[in-house]
Amino acid sequence: MSKLIEFKNYSMGFRNEKGQINNLLDNICFSIEEGKAVGVVGESGCGKSMTSLSIMGLLPTSAVIQGGEILYKGTDLLKKSEIEMQKIRGREIAMIFQEPMTALNPVLTIGFQIGEVLKIHFPNLKEEDIKKEVIQQLELVGIPNPEARVNQYPHQFSGGMRQRVMIAMALICKPKLLIADEATTALDVTIQAQVLDLMKRLKENGSLMVVTHNLGVVAEICDKVVVMYAGRVVEQGRLEAILENPKHPYTRGLMAAIPTMVSSDKELYTIPGTVPNIEDFEKGCRFFPRCEYRLDICKDNIPPTKRLMNNHYVQCWLEFEGEEANDDFNNSQSRKSD
Numbered sequence: 001m002s003k004l005i006e007f008k009n010y011s012m013g014f015r016n017e018k019g020q021i022n023n024l025l026d027n028i029c030f031s032i033e034e035g036k037a038v039g040v041v042g043e044s045g046c047g048k049s050m051t052s053l054s055i056m057g058l059l060p061t062s063a064v065i066q067g068g069e070i071l072y073k074g075t076d077l078l079k080k081s082e083i084e085m086q087k088i089r090g091r092e093i094a095m096i097f098q099e100p101m102t103a104l105n106p107v108l109t110i111g112f113q114i115g116e117v118l119k120i121h122f123p124n125l126k127e128e129d130i131k132k133e134v135i136q137q138l139e140l141v142g143i144p145n146p147e148a149r150v151n152q153y154p155h156q157f158s159g160g161m162r163q164r165v166m167i168a169m170a171l172i173c174k175p176k177l178l179i180a181d182e183a184t185t186a187l188d189v190t191i192q193a194q195v196l197d198l199m200k201r202l203k204e205n206g207s208l209m210v211v212t213h214n215l216g217v218v219a220e221i222c223d224k225v226v227v228m229y230a231g232r233v234v235e236q237g238r239l240e241a242i243l244e245n246p247k248h249p250y251t252r253g254l255m256a257a258i259p260t261m262v263s264s265d266k267e268l269y270t271i272p273g274t275v276p277n278i279e280d281f282e283k284g285c286r287f288f289p290r291c292e293y294r295l296d297i298c299k300d301n302i303p304p305t306k307r308l309m310n311n312h313y314v315q316c317w318l319e320f321e322g323e324e325a326n327d328d329f330n331n332s333q334s335r336k337s338d
């Protein structure tokens with residue numbers, strides 16, 4: 001299966017007032033295959049949005065790329081100029097954000113705003129063809145009476161409708177990848193289900209990256225899950241593997257939020273505490289202070305990534321416990337809970 005997006009050892013951080021760089025995303029490696037949906041999950045502050053903004057080339061000005069590559073169809077997006085990125089954004093890769101009201105211009109009609117995206121990428125299109133396309137797209141995302149709706153303004157749409165408008169706008173150029181960043185979080189449950197349904201259908205025409213802290217959303221639409229903690233990918237694998245056989249203590253903690261999906265005999269617990277500030281990251285495993293199963297080695301040593309079966313990867317020292325290659329380490333370790 002061909003990879004549409006591939007993060008290869010990608011690292012980025014932020015420059016602070018003293019001019020030092022604090023690393024956030026550290027050695028990110030994962031891929032999004034064509035026609036598949038990948039869920040990027042983790043609590044608030046884990047670096048999910050910075051991961052998607054890195055693909056879009058829309059990082060804040062204080063961000064510093066520290067290394068690695070983000071390949072799109074095999075070419076590195078990080079080497080592209082702003083002009084080249086403008087051609088890719090919207091046309092090849094599109095993004096929908098959490099808050100549609102901030103992304104839509106209140107003084108322009110919905111039809112104009114969706115049409116603008118087409119005009120930018122296809123300047124030779126005739127006005128009537130643009131209008132036709134916009135109406136068709138609104139119909140596709142389930143906006144009733146789109147012929148009349150194109151002339152209305154954002155405030156005349158409900159929250160769920162506005163989110164559909166954002167999806168229509170993102171899809172109008174038929175992008176290869178749609179990034180949905182907490183796209184359903186602000187919606188009520190019924191509308192959320194409709195938007196999720198819509199996103200599921202998108203997989204027929206392209207790939208999807210779903211950024212969320214909600215594992216329930218991921219379970220609905222994704223084929224693969226990437227679990228992030230404090231800027232690192234701590235576990236990734238096929239949806240079933242992550243839901244049924246989560247390995248990393250952090251992933252297991254996230255699972256506790258959706259107890260109906262995990263059998264009751266599993267060791268489950270909720271995770272006390274919060275994601276540390278970027279300035280307070282541990283030298284070793286960043287989850288160390290919150291981990292119930294931490295070993296002495298975890299504090300100062302970055303855990304290597306272990307490949308389990310079927311492209312299931314986990315970055316945790318527990319996976320190396322008892323292994324011959326790590327005997328020197330393991331002999332001196334004792335579980336915190338022992």
Ligand SMILES: Nc1ncnc2c1ncn2[C@@H]1O[C@H](COP(=O)(O)OP(=O)(O)OP(=O)(O)O)[C@@H](O)[C@H]1O
Pocket residue numbers: 014024042043044045046047048049050051060062213277278
């Ligand atoms: N402009 C910035 N300058 C410095 N640090 C920043 C900046 N933006 C984000 N960060 C740091 O990066 C961390 C990760 O941010 P990011 O928005 O990617 O997290 P997230 O997982 O998407 O969280 P949320 O779900 O709340 O959006 C933040 O907690 C913060 O420490």
